[in-house]
Amino acid sequence: MAREPLSVVVTTFDNAETIGTCLGSVAFADDIVVLDSGSTDATRDIAARLGARVEVRPFAGYSAQKQAAIDLARYRWVLLLDSDEALTPSAAERIRVALESPEAAGYVLLRREWVFWRWQPERARLNHYVRLFDRTRARMSGHEVHESIVVDGPVRRLDAVIDHYGERDIEGRVDKANRYSSLQVRDRHTRVPRFLRARMVFYPTIAFARYYFWRGHWRGGWAGFVAARVHAFYAFLKYAKLYELRRSSDEGRRRPFEGEHGKD
Structure with a gap:
């Protein structure tokens, strides 16, 4: 069954260490956009080499920068990732299946955290965020921090995990x-x-x-x-x-x- 085409959007700044893992995990996407805010390392080169469309704009704040990246997407369905995040293989498959016949305007994904020197324990509660959404019915919240996707329509939880590498120390x-x-x-x-x-x-x-x-x-x-x-x-x-x-x-x-x- 054919699925809805998917755009992945990522905002970056000096993330050469993790951008390759991030983009490699979404290689199945039909469109990958990286909005960089002026990296001085190899972030943009790595992203371009992996087939992403790379744009550069000054940082306008977390919410505004992510909204600008969403606006660059070619397709209606968008997966929003940070540059220090990566989909697990099972998450990628569940997203593909969900887009064969979307039943909501947005989907909540789970996130597993790297905590200093180890992954959070398996039985610890996972954070969860709307990350997969129909961009014609969604927008960034506008908050300076802890920004989120606001969806105009039903939201469902998808049993899909994002790995977040976060702060290493x-x-x-x-x-x-x-x-x-x-x-x-x-x-x-x-x-x-x-x-x-x-x-x-x-x-x-x-x-x-x-x-x-x-x-x-x-x-x-x-x-x-x-x-x-x-x-x-x-x-x-x-x-x-x-x-x-x-x-x-x-x-x-x-x-x-x-x-x-x-x-x-």
């Missing part, structure tokens, strides 16, 4: 927590939640427990423990930066050299 994960928490402040600055001091005190512990125990990362040994601690730190940073924003907004920020003692 603790430093990279902490840097990401710092960067993403700042972006979340930009997303939420007009609707700052109440009780920020209480949230700073209590929510990191809740975030740790949810990640480590409820999602099952305790099964991942020390890698799971460290990841849970960084996740808790991210929760703290998010509310601490919102608290800082509210204080500077309510009271105004007065620099030391602007005070009376700093004048000539």
